[in-house]
Amino acid sequence: MSESSRSSAVVVESFRPDDPGVGARLASVELHRPEPGWIPVTVEAASLNHHDVWSCRGVGLRESQLPMVLGTDATGTLEDGTPVIVHGVVTSPTWRGDETLDPTRSLLSERYPGTLAERVWVPEGNVVARPAGLSAHEAACLPTAYLTAYRLLFTAAGLRPGQSVLVQGAGGGVATACILLARAAGLRVLVTSRSESRAERARELGAHVVVESGARLPHLVDAVIETVGKATWSHSLRSLVPGGVVAVAGATTGPDADADLNRVFFKGLRVVGSTMGTRVELERLVSLLVATGVRPLVDRVVPLDGVPGSDGALAALAAGEVIGKVVVDVA
Template identity: 55%
Template sequence: MFAVYAKEPNPDDPLASLTVGERPDPDLPEGWVKVAVKAASLNMHDIWTLRGVGIKPDQFPMILGCDGAGVLEDGSEVVLHSVINAPDWHGDDTLDPKRTLLTEKYQGSFAEHIVVPARNVLPKPAGLSFAEAATMGTAWLTAYRMLFVKSGLRPGQTFLVQGASGGVATALVQLGRAAGYRVWVTGRTEEKRALAERLGAHQSFESGARLPERVDAVFETVGKATWGHSVKSLKPGGIIVVSGATSGPDAMAELQRVFFLQLRVAGSTMGTREELASLLSYVDLARIRPQIGAELPLEDAERGFRDMQAGETAGKIVFTR
């Protein structure tokens, strides 16, 4: 079958390992289902996989793609949940010590077909296209958990999103505006800030700019480049919810400010199957449509990878079949 895959780990030049070509058709274990992939969205996790982060060398070649949407063999339209748990696990999917994501142990969604455990597919809302639904399982689920599960915010409060144009950031803007929060964002360029305002941000600011007032929460996916600004932007008792560090970790964690102002830092990773079900219901009821920055045929995947690596994004990059 046709697929986009990492042929080997390459920490220094990840795109040199990106391969477009044929891979064997997947076997179908008992209790798993086969999905004909119609759309799959690109995530930073795919760049990390190319680098060999979170995956053992003997797992290569590895088909990339953490999430997607497609059709079961009986014709049902579904969305993928990419957190795969141990068969005997009960509880929060994200806390299972034996959990794995697609592309870490099991082959991913950038292919004609993918096989996943039966519990890892959910019905696709009729109001979402396959391309829109393909953004839900990673970026939007991450944003949903950050905002509604981890932050403890109430509608009417103010939060700041660092880095206005990425997939998680644009999802936070759209989810937060629809739920009644005051949404502020930062962005490196005027175009990125304008995009955030079109999606619902009440105000946008240059990266590192002094804010009109401190905020109740900051949502972080950037890391080193924005961490100091995030800590300084919080009200006493405020919270930073962090789900990534695309610019690298920060060795200067502003710990004095953290303890003196009693700030809280909460980590957040992906989300549960139940949270994905709630997210799909929410976007359908609220008629929210995710921001797709580029929709490309899977054959042109390298172009999407290069844009993501360069930070040239305006929402999610989606590959379609």
């Protein structure tokens, strides 16, 4: 592949906070090698994340960056045909260590064009091998939601087989991934849900206990996976054993929760923030899936032109109509 080529891609062209899908469109864009040491990947499949919705709402992007190619997740092939999965965390070239701790880090589609395209340029260290037992559609789900879930469970919360975990909220990409990965790793999994249909899906995925949001649990847990924020924070703290941990990766209902510091220090609780994951953790996640046979839950598969618009997949994701992952078939 040359240093520059044209590619069909889904771009955010204008910010539409109330209708994010309308601000995106399918376009033909010129893609250049952004930096020395970057390599091209021919994309076979990608997937959507709430990060794409927020980008269309103008969060994390400036008008001067538009149009920007959306997408943080992808799998495809290198120029020699090697199948790979893209790690979407981009660090400074001089950074060493945990990529998520680089203060200058970004994700693909923030400073550099993203993965919702026929081709994407990535740093040469940002790919991991895709094993033969993992399909392109399955692999495309991993680099954001499933990697975030893996890090929350096993790095931030430090959970081990036999322990218990509460996942706040059923249905979202990260929550679904947490249920599947936690059950595969031998954890006792409790889930909260406001929807009976989502509660039933959580049970089908392997949750041992599902309760209504805010309800008393049958027993306290070793850790809580918290991505909801204000609406569930108090319940998360009340649900922990002494010395338990809340692993936090989001606040979809707002961050201004009552910290309840008395409970935190009296019970010796820990609150650990987490975002995305490292390339090494992505490799371990892939190995876990291969070893256990667990596969991502796919809500739907759409083509590139099925992503934008008021009736496209981005709009469905923004409206909360998705359970699991939306895969974008690019090949």
